Amino acid sequence: MQVTETQKDGLKRGYEITIPASELEEKVTGKLEEARPNVELKGFRKGKVPLALLKKQFGPRLLGEAMQEAIDGAMAKHFEESGDRPALQPEVKMTNEDWKEGDDVVVSMSYEALPEIPEVDLGKVKIEKLVVKADDAAVTEALEGLAEQAKTFETKKGAAKDGDQVVMDFVGKIDGEAFDGGSAEDFPLVLGSGQFIPGFEEQLVGVKAGDEKAVEVSFPEEYQAKNLAGKAAVFDCTIKDVKKPAKAKLDDELAKQFGAESLDALKGQVSERLEAEYAGAARAVMKRTLLDELDKLVDFDLPPTLLDAEAKQIAHQLWHEENPDVQGHDHPEIETTEEHKKLAARRVRLGLLLAEMGQKNKIEVSDAEMTQAIMAQARQYPGQEREFFEFVRNNAQMQQQMRAPLFEDKVVDYIFELAKVSEKEVSKDELKEAVDKLEDE
Template sequence: MQVIETLSEGLKRELKVVIPAKDMEAQMNERLADAKDRVRINGFRPGKVPVAHLKKMYGKSIMAELVNEIVRERPTAILTERGEKSATQPEVSMTEDQDEAEKILSAQADFEFTLSYEVIPSFELKSVDGIKVTREVVEIAEDEVTEQIKRIAESARSYEPKKGKAAEGDRVTMDYLGKVDGVPFDGGKDEDAQLVLGSGRFIPGFEEQLVGLKAGDEKVITVTFPADYPATNLAGKEATFDITVKEVAAPGEVEINDELASKLGVESAEKLKEIVRGQIEGQYGSVTRQKLKRQILDQLDGLYQFETPSRLVDAEFDNIWRQINTDLAQSGKTFEDEDTTEEKAREEYRKLAERRVRLGLVLSEIGEKAGIEVSEDEMQRALYDQLRQFPGQEKEIIEFFRKTPGAAASLRAPIFEEKVVDHLLSQIDVTDKVVSKEELMADDEDEASETKSEKKAAPKKKAAKAEAAAEGEEAPAPKKKAAPKKKASEESAE
């Protein structure tokens, strides 16, 4: 086999690989000889089939197998011999000329193919002694735990039927029928639907018109669906609802005691407080962790500047750009609405992609030098986390990860990255600082979500989300009321 370098430009490499026809034929003959004792052909005794006959019958198919094996296995060996690591799977190019291909399969022409790839850039790891980060810590007050429990307790609140008129906070049980232009619409009907007045579960204006009604009352109310309502056939339209009130119930008192804990499936009120405190600590801890990681990444970004493989950057940019355009489409906005242009946005998000790729290579090198590995148990836990998110689809997800190239790497990468961050935290100067929850949760986009070079041109909200996604972090979602999801009919009324 002969390997000729035909391109070495920056990180780009191109190799011409030539395997002489006589070597291909020799490998084919070895396989034919091995098959001679096993193949069964009518008219020949076992082991007595002439090799020339086998070659005539199976030569081309064996050569095709050899070609596939070489293309699948040799690139890795070639790069290893050269001491190179490819940033992505090398591209293999072979002849598309049918006559030439026939000659190769007949061992009448050398087998040639081209490898195109980009190498992982080489760089020296720098000392992290100068990296200093601040870990913001929130001291959780007892009042916050109590308030959180009260919010949770709303789901277990009891209601007692009352004879009077419905007031805010009461639960109304009703039948309703929705109409647009006097015609009932799909999903606009329900029976024994329950709604707590003031909960904001139904479309604006619906709940307010139920205040003052009592059991047995009937009423026609008029509302207008929001312009951004998910059902486009209803968005922005005026609708009427025929209401029949079946029951009005007043809310019972919410008390944090063992009885409440029992309703929530916990053995005692103290245990409930302990669980809720742990949940709050976990929520704040994830934000603290995200801010710590951002500080580390920003300082590493300042330490390393080297050429990044364009194919990796292209792939990362495509992911970010796809998310940006999805967000714009969903919000009905344009780049001009975000005080920028598509050209400027592309330039800025390209920088985000380059930053992400560069930092990914740095973290990978740090982790490799530190001997960091992801265990099978950790991979299994990550897979189980995926399965829990999609109940009922476990078999399909397992098959996806088993059969899809690179899918397992998508589970491994974030685990590996977090373990590298843990390693760095053990090496650098970390100062704890007690802050309020408001300070911790402050959405300072200019400082927390954008690098210094990105502040001027990138649209703030989209840049924050894009960089968070690019760095394996989740950007905070805007607050909005959640619609009830109990029944399809109820969703339409909402």
């Protein structure tokens, strides 16, 4: 077998691999000799079939297997000896298209090699960690929010206003005829909640208990029930009660509604939750700072194909964010800009750097961590958790999509341990400002 270099331009590599016909013949013969003791053909005892007959009957198929094995072996040996790691699957094709049995096999192999990743002295990386304490004001604010969730309604005198609850019977009609699903009794509706179609709740502002009100509205053109979409309707409403909101008190009874034994216990839980939220937000800021620092410290050639693919993906993603109404991919070709390419270069560079650090330091995502991540995502599909779990388990691409961010975060945590991290106590508003800045970039 002979391997000849045909291209070496930056990270681009090209080779011509020649596999002698004699080597293929030897492989085929070896396969036939290995199988011969177990072969039975009509007119011959088991294991006594002549090699020439076996070669005539099975040779062509085995020749194809031998060619593939020889090519795969040549590639594996080349990568082992050269130390090259292809950025993507190498392109391999036969160059002697008029090949016939008995000829040498000549194939071309081309790929882009991954670059040499420089070492980074992580001890010189300086990062600031923002720390926010859950003070009394933040805990009280969160408790007020829980009290708002637990609010009740009590009967009031006078007219209903925005935020009040109206209890009513109603019958909806189109062209004077009641329609299915358009009637209810003792229905509680909070005005301003947006629970009913646009224009409905606003017409009930000012009603009192005992009033009768004809609410005239039109169903939206895109309404889910096609038989109602775009049609004008009249709802005859009988107001039975008007109630005002009564916020729950901050006491032990409220705490029990949220699974805590007492108000003090609930305060402790709220404080822990807030500090966990603050820590998560601070870590996001810290990670961005780290990536910015690493981007300044390293510079190396990048595989053009990876860059191009990443730039196209970025352009495509941003285009859809700017055109949210287009759900599919039936749209004009999206051109990549210099800004897309600049962002792609950063992502590819940092991705290769983190992958190298993870590999060198034997950082892996365990099966338990993957299972935990899958289960967490499955909870977003109530009632279909098992189906989602099975889908991921049988979909290698989906597994890789979920494993990649887990791996990146483990590498980032490893770097945090070695970098020089200083803490800075800030307010909740300052942390929010830092997070908002990330989203704007």
